Amino acid sequence: MPRADRPTSSPDGAAGADRRPRVLFVCVKNAGKSQMAAALTRHFARERLDVHSAGTQPGRAVNAESATAVATLGATFDGEHPKAIDPAVLRTADRVIIVGSAARLEPIDGMLATIETWHTDEPSTRGIEGSERMQLIRDDIAERCRTLVGEMLHRTQG
Known part of the structure; x- marks a missing residue:
């Protein structure tokens, strides 16, 4: 069974009738929040979506505390690592979501999606740290x- 974060369409990401809806999550380092969003989306979608994550300035390793937090819900970072934005994925994603407020991303020619931002909770601003x-x-x-x-699965069924 193919992993949900790997394309099932042609290698260049071309849209096709059998292509699953594609989402790209972006943050700065691709170590925490975008990885969490990708892992949780894969978990909830059960391979019905093509899920990717990337960073505008990828870090060296995924955040272990983030991985532990999503694991409690049954999601996993297994096999993941911080990576740069793939222009082919950016161009062909049906949804492009910046997770958090720090990353900046400019649209590229031919993109299917607009760039949206999830301004996520940041408990550290309230003095909440750790787990x-x-x-x-x-x-x-x-x-x-x-x-x-x-939303994404409803759109493909409608």
Whole structure:
């Protein structure tokens, strides 16, 4: 069974009748929030969406606390690592979502989607740190991902 974050369409990302709806999550380092959103979306969508994540300035490794937080809901970062934005994925994504407020992304010619931003909860601004911080961020992102999956799957059935 193919992984949900790998394209099932042609290698260049061309749209086709059998192409699953594609979402790209972006943050600065692609180590925490965008990885959380991708893992949770994969988990909720059960391979019905083509899910990608990337960073505008990719870090060196995924955030272990973020991975632990999503694992409690059954999602996983297994096999993931911070990566740069693939222009082919950016161009062919049906939804492009910046997770958090720090990343900046300009549209490129031929993009299917507009760029939207999820201004996520940041508990550290309230003095909340550690695992409690990660759980609050996870819960915020998880709620948004559940809604996103419903929207994207409803659109393909309509």
